[in-house]
Amino acid sequence: MARLPQWQTVLKQAGILLLASGLAATVAAFSISLDGPNVIQEGEIALADALLRQPPPLWIDARSEAEYRNEHIPGALLLNTEEWEALVTRVLEKWEPERTAVVYCSAPGAQASREVAARLRDFRLGPVFVLHGGWNVWKRK
Amino acid sequence: METQMMRWGKTALRIALGVLFLYAGGRKALDPVSFLQSIENYQILPYPAAVASAFFLPYLEIFCGTALALKRLHAGALALLGALVCLFIVALLTAWLRGLNIDCGCFGLGDGKAHYGAALTRDFAILAALGFLLWRDDSEE
Numbered sequence: 578m579a580r581l582p583q584w585q586t587v588l589k590q591a592g593i594l595l596l597a598s599g600l601a602a603t604v605a606a607f608s609i610s611l612d613g614p615n616v617i618q619e620g621e622i623a624l625a626d627a628l629l630r631q632p633p634p635l636w637i638d639a640r641s642e643a644e645y646r647n648e649h650i651p652g653a654l655l656l657n658t659e660e661w662e663a664l665v666t667r668v669l670e671k672w673e674p675e676r677t678a679v680v681y682c683s684a685p686g687a688q689a690s691r692e693v694a695a696r697l698r699d700f701r702l703g704p705v706f707v708l709h710g711g712w713n714v715w716k717r718k
Numbered sequence: 719m720e721t722q723m724m725r726w727g728k729t730a731l732r733i734a735l736g737v738l739f740l741y742a743g744g745r746k747a748l749d750p751v752s753f754l755q756s757i758e759n760y761q762i763l764p765y766p767a768a769v770a771s772a773f774f775l776p777y778l779e780i781f782c783g784t785a786l787a788l789k790r791l792h793a794g795a796l797a798l799l800g801a802l803v804c805l806f807i808v809a810l811l812t813a814w815l816r817g818l819n820i821d822c823g824c825f826g827l828g829d830g831k832a833h834y835g836a837a838l839t840r841d842f843a844i845l846a847a848l849g850f851l852l853w854r855d856d857s858e859e
Contacts, residue, residue: 586793587793588794589794590791590793590795594781597777598777603773605777606773628754628769629765631766632765633758
């Protein structure tokens, strides 16, 4: 004969599991927002803040094409200073007005992404930020 | 009257399901941003809800999977996992009906291609197994 558990027991146990999951998820989300070794500088954005942007940010990968092809943030577009002319058109096609663009690279001091971000700001299409901690923060997430 | 063989079968099924959800949740928890991308691919949830889900759902799977495998709070875990699998099935069906060519994201990022038949068959099998365990619950908790 089948014995179903009492619904009060099911609800109580489910509540405990939901609470524990919520707490763990909060800690995980908070740990991502703490990523990056230094204080966020002007023009930079933390990964957690970028992910919460509405509409979702336009990710710009300022590394080399080889690095981009190896691995990149899903949906990111390649745009570096070496191949600027060839690559910028596609970025401008995808960049809707007011959508936040977030540039990342793996260079020390984020030099590549700072340069790309500076050039993108000249188009005045929307806010442009450099990802604080760059590609390494994404990999550590 | 349950035979010893049936009890062993139920125990093996419970542990296998627990480990499966533990594995699925663990992979997503280690890479929440890729899981966020998977959720976004379904184009169902608004972005903030997708971010919250990307952090919450993996831990729900981990806690429920652990509870199931260890047979602690497992009636609640069975009910929650059943509800979760129902949600996955609805999401898969709507994506299929809308003609989206997306990876299901069931175990983190996959090959990026849609395998709706296989994913739905697996989810229905898991749902049947969860329902069976809930129906034949012999917990003394």
